[in-house]
Amino acid sequence: MSPSALVGLAVALPLAGAGLVLALGKWPNLREAATLATGIALFASVVSLLGPVRAGLRPTLTLMEVVPGLSLGFQAEPLGLLFALVASFLWVVTSLYSIGYMRGHHEEHQTRFYTFFAISIASAMGVAFSANLFTLFAFYEALTLCTFPLVTHHGTEKARRAGRIYLGILLTTSVAFQLLAIIWTWQLAGTLDFRPGGILAGTASKGVLSVLLVLFVFGVGKAAVMPFHRWLPAAMVAPTPVSALLHAVAVVKAGVFTILKVAVYVFGLDLMGTLAATPWMAWVAATTIILASLVAFTKDNLKARLAYSTISQLSYIVLGAMLANRWGIIGGGMHIAMHAFGKITLFFGAGAVLVAAHETEISRMHGLGRTMPITFGAFFIGALSIVGVPPAGGAWSKWFLGLGTLEAGQIWLLAVLMLSSLLTLVYLLEVPARAFFGMPPEGEVRPEGIHEAPWPSVLALVITAVVTLVLFVHPGPVFDLVSLVVPR
């Protein structure tokens, strides 16, 4: 199959999978098999794009011209391919995990759940492979809308309120800022195509372009840059697989991915470096990194703490883009993969604890590590990766981000990264520490019979934890792919 057909297939496969899941709704085992099979087929087709893209090809598929000068089209380039690889691989793993979780936790409306999950992945693929800002925006909005039924899955008043915050913030930022910025870009540059070196250079004054940059950074609400971050903690009412794949990987990474793409292919790093707004936005990201870490300290609910940790980590990538140099982009791009594997392990752990021990609060997890050693062992590895220390993959992305701050001459931003790692170390490692070494308060006895979560869930979190370790030893493939984005 030709590479450009494969790009289209990457978007079409999960959509077809959604139809299949819907049709097989009455037979849960077949339905889950359909999800897994679609996921594996999707991953395979994304992997087969790796060769052509590394050989310098940019397979392109233009579906149609919507209005003159504006088309719906896909293109595989290194950054998008990395995002697609991560998302499609983790979809398979998450599907495995979901089987254990959704059944173990006796969730309702599972067919609807798997259907919208597959549509969300299709939208994420659309974002990853979009050939221009218009296509990206279309799939970005689709991703918001088709994750809404997943966020409000339980249908309770709490879920409904969370859904309102979710939709409210994501749509407001995207329509009021991002769409304005996109149409403005179209007006200035006459095109919305992603081109190496950018399309905006020399089209308007530095002041106007600075405003445009600010609109883009805040307009991509999915990147959760403060003060537009509240939707992410709100989305945690969703079932854990949603929080794990969508709100640690697909949705949030679609956001930071958009910012990286805009930086590299719309503005271009040379132009970015000359804008007055760029260092300011770097500091906005740095502030988000620190503030979100501090808020994470105050959260006793494990998923809420992980959500704030995600907000903090996403801004690492935004910061990387705003450094406007090669190392910043490489560090940010690698962090898309590194953070994904680390954070999804943590969420899988949180979900496993919920299913097996029915606990959600960190302060009540004392001693659980002794009954669920695999879960908390994996959690420990995931936490190390988020902190950014060996032997986990996260160490590499933080290393390159650090290099980026030095190259930009922003020694204080390096200090921010260091401080944040320290904060992350404390608030994340508290969880396994309590689980392994914590003692229950006087007089409290934990019910008997707590053991590891159902095996598909445990298998899933072992896989992601192992990959996290492998990424430390073999970061080469990820590095090579990302460095194609910013050739020397």
Add this chain to the structure above:
Amino acid sequence: MSPHLPVLQVVVPLLAAPVAALVRRPRLSWLVAFLAALWAFGSAVTLLHHVLSVGPISYHIGDWAPPWGIEYRVDQVNAFVLVIVSGIAAVVLPYARASVEWEIENERIPLFYTALILCMTGLLGITVTGDVFNVFVFLEISSLSAYALIAMGQDRRALTAAYQYLIMGSVGATFIVIGIGLMYVMTGTLNMADLAQRLPAMEANRTIPVAFAFLTVGISLKLALFPLHLWLPNAYAYAPSTVTAFIASTATKVAVYMLLRFIFTVFGVAFSFDVMNLDRILTPLALAAIVFMSLSAIYQPNVKRLLAYSSVAQIGYMVLGISLASVLGVAAGILHLFNHALIKGALFMAMGCVMYRVGSVRIEAMAGLGRTMPFTMAAFVVGGLSLIGVPLTVGFISKLYLVRAALEQGMWPVAVLVLVGSLLAVIYVWKVVEVAYFRQPIGDGSIREAPLSLLIPTWVLVLANIWFGIDAKLTAGVAIRAAQALLGVGS
């Protein structure tokens, strides 16, 4: 193509109207109406095709050459509007059969269809004619039949709504005829092209600005420009479902077309905008419509009324585009004319389905419909997304052009307000969606999905929302050419 098509466009439906009344059998009169609408649609498409490929058509009624005789003139602008009006009629009529049988007593049904075809005839006539007095005649035909149609609503409040519309509509029509009379007194002609030639020489005369003022205010009443919109919410809310779907997608659109014709073709862009400074009044009013009417929509407990307020806001978008007086702006206005007809047609038809099964369109009545009437509510959701302006729907294309037109003139606050309007639309659409999908169904669980005869036409419009949102080359291309023709710039 028959050379008489421009006049047959109007004459055939005009003759079908008494036939529908005379056959006296509900089903048969429906069939007459449906055939008339289909014929009108076919002829409008033929005319549009001819205009786009060959050029404007000038037809002289009875072979009396203008300016003495009446001229029917079809160009890119009105051929497009003809397609909108007759297309909506052709989709609404299959829908009407079941809906009307349920809402209206049997013996009145033939008269209902007579009024509906007359209304369509009037709207087509306003659009196709090149003679200003003819515009007034057809305006009265469409308005009088619309009053009758609205008064046939089940709710007794339909009577006051129709009366309110009658008063406001008559004031508007009177203003229009005064404006036309003043122009006739000054120039001695009623032909649009002739007027356009003679008026510039008389601009200094105070009568012309007065005529201009009467005409714009009169037309603004008809198109429900904020704050002259007070008749509209009640009329839309209490009219029969079919009537709301038809009138909401066509009547105000044709009034917007009248505005375009008078300010650009008859008076000319230079007089309207440079001498009379029309933009200084239209732009603020349009923006006020977008913001205040969207806000009002949020607080409506009746979904048809909610959509009616949203319509007034959407008319604001069209007028805003026109008030920018640039090719891109006018094109955005014309594009939204088409797109909004699709959006509101779909939404009001979905509400008609709800009315048919539930008997109410209050928000509380929507509880649980996401489960009991999944296809109807899915149609509402897609229509709502299009109203909001989500990419790959027609609403997005409209916003795209409008925002671009505003940015082109450096009016970024206007661009921001347009987008704020979208966000307000999110709130009022989602209010309905939440009730439909998150509340438990009320009643004994006897509510079923609407019949196919209602669902299929509804979904035709819903799919058109997506189709023309993904492939907008035709609509955007026609709108741009129409705008170029109106502004008299090279094409």
